[in-house]
Amino acid sequence: MTHLGSLALYLAFLLAVHAIAASLWGVCRRRGMWTQSGVHAVYAVFACVLVAVIALLHALVTRDFNVEYVAAYSSSTLPMQYTVAALWGGQKGSLLFWTFILMLCTTLVHLQNRNKNRDLMPYVTATLMVIAVFFLGLLCFITPPFERLAFTPQEGSDLNPLLQNYWMTVHPPSLYLGYVSASVPFAFALAALITGRLSDEWIRTTRRWALTSWFFLSIGNLLGGRWAYEVLGWGGYWAWDPVENAALMPWLTATAYLHSVMIQEKKNMLKVWNLVLVILTFALTIFGTFITRSGVISSVHSFTQSGLGPYFLTFLILVLTVSFGLLFYRLPELKSENELDSLLSREAAFLFNNLVLVGLAFATFWGTVFPILSEWVRGVKITVGPPFFNKVNGPLGVLLLFLTGVGPVIAWRRASLKSLRRNFLLPLVSGLLTGVLFLALGYGHYYGLVIFSLAGFVLATILAEFARGTRARQAMLRESVPQAFGRLVSKNPRRYGGYVVHIGVVLMFIGIAGSSFFKIEKQLTVNKGEQFQVGRYTLHYSESKNTEDAHIASQTAVVDVYVNGQKIDTLYPEKRFYKRQNQPTTEVAIRPTLREDLYVVLGSYDAPSQLATFQVFVNPLLSWIWIGGLVLVLGTCITIAPNPAERRALALARVPATPTGETVAE
């Protein structure tokens, strides 16, 4: 099987090169046959990569420890779901998996556009296949995943225990999907720049791809946070680790793009800016893989220095040079057809929201690469840790939250004082009341209260929008309230789905503020039978248990939880020892409620004396981050869902402007 796998990779590499050459040759010589051959090559590359993935999975599942990758990332006692997850648990496998997703996306794009965008598609093919050739080149010549060892070890050295967690089985695929699908809008942007077809054709074609990419990046980041919270055992979910930042930066620029693109569609402005954002988002995904794989920046979950760094850096420089070169070349054709009228307008709010988002991305980038820069400039490595990011990104985040409330409600072009009063009086009052309410509930922290008040303000603006729309339909079309509400959303899913996403973001802000500013932390060592107080909880360490199987040995402390003398729960924080990797890990016990999470870590355990050290956190409102995440996912689904009414309307509205007609992607 592995021979078949490597053969498939070599074949894929050749076919990918052919796809680039054929589609470019075809378009230069106007030979449809050649571009068609390029498209067929794309499908063939996908098939080859699929075979390679199946071959590696086969090697993993059949425990073929003669294959170096299998021996390094699995063992005979590794549970099956993690054996499959080992496909992306290591360097080589994750590159293969990445290539697979890239080819999946590329194939889908070509199927979607079989009869559309004939001018753009050859260049889209070429761009996507250049990316594929880069990754296939690494897989064929630099880090072959099917490499065999000179001998067959009895046993593999197992997957890193930290990765043996169910979140870890879904987090990387989701993030990769997000990363990789960002290449589709990028490829269309490049094609638009090359062909000079700079109307918003390419934007409409890739709207759902951009949303999909954003969707998976959001989910990937959330799952990563969830994983860190449950597995790493330090009581938090986000540590501003370089790898986390690497996933956050493209998300920020993609968010900016999704907003500014509306301005281009409505007002024909910000064309250059949108192109820059698409290019940056793609470049940041490559930068992300560069950081994780090169070892230039030390991080908790980086792959080791693998010698891949220079390749990624070269590719990154190539991408940036070509894209910005083309952008510069087309600059004269990208003039705005309108200009901004007033600072008090939706355009302005969107523009500032974009600046803040890009500012956030830039600050995150700067903080992440600062150690390298300082070493170059001053010869000494200076790191900035979480305090830097909290200090810089915190206030910017608050500003962004404020704009989230303003943007969707303020009038286009120019808002009158009267409309401002009508739209914002109620939300402002709600915001203030929310602040007072939280203060009364005992959340007395200045920064936190600002965020809670803003959250109330934003929620009120969104709910008011829903109410206004529903009432209008009710009055005009005599519909019942649920009917009017349902139709309101389904007739304009893009707008109202967007509002739902905003609600999710607001809930996440509440969760972040609650768990950052009002957290209680305590660590102490107790004997069996002793009890101690953390916040409103009394914890009683009543028992300890030891269990052992072939894979894991574990020690569990039984902790009874009392509030006001009432026993409400029993928690089982655990210390595990993974035998193959010779590594202890911490299994956190969490009692989540809407009000707060009780988070108990068994810090250390002394078997003879049964003396246990506990680290206990009370994280107020933290569950709202995950709830907000779910709401965000729901909202994005609403905006992505196929909408025949919208498509018809769009097609009708666009026909006079672009004679090419129907180009909206599915």
Place this chain on the structure above:
Amino acid sequence: MKKSKFLLGGLLIVGAVSYLMYTGIRETSTYYLTIEEFLPQRETFTHASIRLAGRVQHGSVQWDPKTLRLRFVLGPLAQREDTPQAVGIPVQYHGILPDMFAAGRDVIVEGRSDGTILTATTVMTSCPSKYEAAAGD
């Protein structure tokens, strides 16, 4: 006229971002050194916020689980068996022992040194090499 208003608004945001970043860098900078780089110039970094990469020296670990107090000597990464024990800086720490902590392990210590002893706020066992190093075992 219109343009300048937006320029001003944009500049305000750019200015705010730069200001936050500037003060952020100034207030949160931590020197990141290996123990080999640190030892010859330890006076320079007295009371500065530092992050040191080194190896926990054999026989130096004192851990009291009851009080959560830890003391050990942070020695060079390329520690040979025959080098004298005195090379390194004593570290004191109060808190939970990280999972992988043991004599001979590579750790990253964050804190401030008063010239003779380093008071650590964080002790991290360094993970980066784990992914691939495990394969070579």
